[in-house]
Amino acid sequence: MSLADELHAHAASLRSARRPADVFGPLDGADLDARLEVLGASFRSWAAKVHPDRYVHSVDLTETATEAFQMLNAWRDLAERHLRRSARHGGQAVHVGRRDYGVVRDLPGGDLCDLFAVVDEDGSADDELVLKVTRDPAHNDLLDNEARVLNHLWSRPQEQVEVFCRYVPRLRGALDLDDGRRANLLSIAADHVTLADVQRAYPKGVEGRTVAWMGNRVFEFLAWLHRQGVVHGAVLADHVLIHPVTHGAVIVDWCYAVRDWRYPDGPHLGALPTAQKNRYPQEVFRREAASPRLDLYLAAGTLLQTAGVDLWTGKRPTDLGDPLATPIPEGMTEILRGCRLERPAERFADAFEVWERWKMAQRRAYGPRKFHPFAMPSV
Secondary structure, eight states, rough: OOHHHHHHHEEEEHHHHOOHHHHOOOOSSSHHHHHHHHHHHHHHHHHHHOOOGTTTTTHHHHHEEEHHHOOOOOHHHHHHHHHHHHHHHOEEEETTTTTTEEEEEEEESSEEEEEEEEEEETSSSOOEEEEEEEEEGHHHHHHHHHHHHHHHHSSOOOOHHHHHHSOOOOOEEEEEEESSOOEEEEEOTTTTTEEEHHHOOOOOOOOOHHHHOOOHHHHHHHHHHHTTEEOOOOOGGGHHHHHHHHHHHEOOOTTTOEEEEOOTTSSSOOOOGGGGGEEEEEEEETTTOOOHHHHHHHHHHHHHHTTTTTTOOOOOOSSSSTTOOOOOOOHHHHHHHHTSOOGGGGSSHHHHHHHHHHHHHHHHHSSSOOOOOOOOEEE
C-alpha cells in the first residue's frame, strides 16, 4: 500500500468513527493518570501516521493530512473529556448502541427495568439523563409503548406542550443493546422526590394544605392527559414526583399507558407493575377497558396515603405530631373517596370535574389559594 493509500485509509477511519474508542481503542487503566497515558500513547501513534509534516511533498496529501490531524485532535479532546468526566462519576459506564454513558448513580428501578442517572460520554453536555433499560427482552414492548406515548404527548400543539409537558419526561432516544434489550433515554426531573419518598418522610401523613397543592398538580395534568386520549395506568406514589420548593410535578413511567381509551369497550392495560398489584381495582384483573376512572382511582389512593389515610380502613389521621399541622379536611377526603368507589360506573369519570371540585373544597377549607411551603426532611 502506498503512502497516499495509507493516508486516505487513516482519514476514512477517522471520518467513520462514532466514539473515541473507535479511534483509540479501549482506554483502560488503574486510575485516571494511567488511562490518560494510554490515550496519549495512542494519539502519538496516530499522529505519526497523519501529521501534515509527513506529506509536505504533495499539496493534495497535505490537505488530506491536515483534515485528518484536525479530526484526530478533536477525538483526542473528546476522549480526554470523557475520561475526566468518567473519573468524576466513579469510572462506571454503560455502552448502548454506539454511545457510551457515564453512570452518575443508580436510580430506584421497578419490576422490569433498571434505571441509571447518566451523562453522555460522547457528547459535550454535562446534563444528566435517565437511562431506563429492560432486564429481559421479553419486556421490550413496554419501553416501545412508553416511547410512542411520550412522543405523542410532546407532539401536541406548542401552547399545550409549554403548559402541560412540564409534567412529562422527554424522550431523548430509544436505543438497542447488543443483547437484544431495549433502553429509553429520558430527561431527568432534577431535585424532585417521589410521593413514596414523601410518605416515608411523613409516616403520619403530610398536612392538608400540602395535599391540596399536590392534588392540584395531579388533577390538572390528568384533566389534560385524558383529553389527549391517553390513560397513564400507573399513577402510583413511585411515579409521581414533586419539587419541594417550586411545587412542580412530573409523572414518570409511561410503560403501562393506554392510548385511544374508550369506555366501556376500549383497550385494557397490557401490563401492570406486579409489586403494586394490590393498589389496582378489580376491573383491571377482569381486563376491562382502561379509562380516566382508573387513573383517578390510583391518583386518589396515592394522595390519601400521602395524607396519612389508611386505604383499607379509611381512617384519617387526627394528630400529625406537629401542633401547626392540620390533617386533610373531610371535604377533600370525600372527593378522593368518590374516585375509589368499588364499581367503576359509580366513580368520578372526569379529571377536570374532580379538579374543579378539589379547588372548591380547598377554598372552603383554607380560603383563597396561596403558596404553602413544604419541607422535605432527609429520610
